[in-house]
Amino acid sequence: MSYLVLARKWRPQVFEEVVGQEHVTRTLTNAIRQKRIAHAYLFAGPRGVGKTTTARLLAKALNCEKGPTVKPCNRCSSCEEIAQSSSLDVLEIDGASNRGIDEIRSLRENVKFAPSRDRFKIYIVDEVHMLTTEAFNALLKTLEEPPEHVKFIFATTAPHRVLPTIVSRCQRFDFKRISVSDLIERLKLIAGEEKLKVEEKAFFAIARGVEGSMRDALSLLDQLISFSEGTISGEEVNAVLGMVDEETFFALVEAMIEEDTLSGIKLIDTVVSQGRDLHLFSTNLMEHFRNLMMFKVGGEAIELVDLPKDSLERLAIQADHFDMNEIEEAIDILSRTADALKWTESGRIPLELAIIKLTKMKTAPAVAIPPREPKKNVAERKLAPATVRKVVSKKRAPEQESISASEEVPEEAPAENNNGEFLSLEKVKKEWPRVLERIREKKISAEAYLREGEPTKVSEKMLTVTFSAEFKFHKESIERNETRRIIEGVLRDVFQHDLMLRPVLGKVSAPGRENTSRSEAQSSKDDELNKLLEEEPLIKTALDTFRARVVEIKKGTN
């Protein structure tokens, strides 16, 4: 007896075992109970979600000796014959190899004859989308009004290729992709029955890697049994899928943050020489950025990130280093790379190119990764809103409240400086003119930008400076590495404390600063001018060549 793969061995034999397609099985079982069985069904849906299985179950349910029943006995000769596909009255036809008009004509001839033993004569036509147009058309009349003893079940992965005239004569059921949790549940059951040792993480990796297809999941499990020694681990799942482990994605993004092109290229080298699926790699990296994006959006969006908790914490930290535009750009670069990878034989070069581009995205703030310890802090802060939001929504609080809850950043202990002294917001505000003065000494433009912001929050590691919306340009200018470094340097000197600068856009409390009204009006005008100037090719070239910024605009005499 040759080995039967898991996907075939564990093909569901009763309706309850069909996972994730309750909307189909419930309708069908109800129809059977109420004796309202249609004469033609069309099962559509992606690969490996249970179309053929359900078709066979339906055939059994209809032809079982115990009468049309929702629980076929699986013991009578009809049931057994259907399971072995040797039944005379349940004909499973491969639509893709018998696709011509002649095959359909002979089918039509045979439809007339009564079933040999069972209640119904059931035609299961799999891959029905491959029938030729002529074949479809030859079937129309029969399909609309077949003899009473005939039932048709069509299954296809491409319903759009089935003629509309056919579809309209059938009851159509759309099968869904199976959710990750449903997959895991079923996999666990099978692993238990088969006495396999599988890590929790591995289940997760399998379910995530198969795009909601149960057959893919079971094929993979089969493969893993042969691949691994002893317990099946998450890393082994990745290896078999050709997927790169999460660690690499984190490392790559860290290389981006540090603008370390060389280590990025080295990482690519490892991925290539491990023989991983490069197209998959690029799309997965894209997904990593998508996750970062979700963290940027914050609040409820974080719940859409389908990852274990410790990964979420690391994502939160990485997300802090990017703004939305950068993430967008990265995704853009990667999606084009993924496209290019479909065409080339060796994927190394498009990937290397992409990494060089990513690590050189100029605007990425060059802040060193914070040391291990504070990671948790930031992560907790980032994770908190999600949990808060859950509680709130359970109470059915007004939407307004939940939003403010998710946006509100939990207070952190006020920072202390190296001497153990408190570094409070008041103190920062008090010292602010001095800070500006010092920055001015180092770089005039940096001071000019920073002046428009207002320090709004101090935590152990971070100083938040808020800019009102019209000073977006100033905020972005400060985010540039160079400027940022200068400012952070001065902050260290003044407060004797390492502070990360976090410019944000938001409401500025009160125009407490001197000459605000003047400078605000002035600078918004400047802003416009700046924009105009930047469009001007000559000036643009000059700016780019010297990596400069417009600092001052003087009116000319002409």
Place this chain on the structure above:
Amino acid sequence: MSFSEVIGGQEPAIKVLQRSLKEGRISHAYLFIGPEGVGKRLVARILAQAINCDLSAGPAQAGRDNLDACGRCSSCRKIENFSHPDVTWVKPGGLSRRIGIDDVRNLCHQISLKAYAGRKKIFVLTEADRMTAEASNALLKTLEEPPTNSLLILLTSHPASLFPTIISRCQILRFSPLPLKEIKDHLVSKYKLPSEEAQLLSRLSGGRLGKALLLRGKTAREERKKVLDIASRTSPTDDLGELLRRAAEIGKILSDFKRRLEEKLKKETPKEQKEMFAKEQIREIKEERKAFIEGESKKKTEEVLDIIIDWYRDLLILQEGGEEAWLINSDRKEELQMKAKDVSPLRIRKNIELIEKTKQSLDHHVNLRLSLEAMMMKMQEELKDVQNNPGTITGKR
């Protein structure tokens, strides 16, 4: 030949197969994914041999498969010579190089028959991605539930062009590019190449032994030299005539290749055979042949453009401070280093993208010569841009 003799680098795939053999868990369908020339066919053959090997008295009687092939028994030898009645190789047929629905129908019929001499009926589909849509669909049912004692092995280097419905029915085994050192050692020990040359070939091969062997030939080497000379000479001062001449040079390499291929095909069809065909058939054959030559030329064009891309890639690596060991064109180190100093990285990136674009446009039946000329001109414009007006493209794509 046995599993242990396969050149190093494919251990994961082989391990899976051997364990499956040992535990009696050989699936009914395998899909081998990996670049050309890394050993997929070889492993498929050894698997077929192992399953049907004659010297199997022990485990086979216990209903188990053999663990390896002996390579000496008559079954193993027949499989090696493609003459075993139960091991069938399905290759892209006709001159359009496709596996058609008739091939698959034939396979489905054959597989339903009992094995003649061996333990299992085995079908190997090389280049499974060359199946037509009809063929792929016609295979689905058999691929999912073939008769007992049969095995289907699909090989592909382009999994993206296989239907997901096909992939989902197979156990997938991945074949990675070989470690360059393995290729080098293999070239030295088996083909007696001098170490330096073997080193270069291994780097050019990108981990594909098959490609390394192809590049060994005299024509291939000359072609590479020509193309690299063209790539390295391009400079902003070139005038239009110069550029067109270079495009023509590349064009000539390609037309030479086409001519050689045509001659070879002509030789393969003897005159007597031609007389057997009716007129219509001859026309059909000619059409198919034309399609085949077009396809091969396209591949060749891609190869040539890849040589240029490799060159630019090396420049980029050097500019980023990469080590010399990372270079592909290790024989041109000095030249690369000089060039790397005076070309801007931006321009190189742009140019690589340009060439990639040209490569993609080949699929749309463009006029080859025109697109080569356009490519050369655009590449040079890019260079001028950078020189005169560096700001305009900074940071923009």
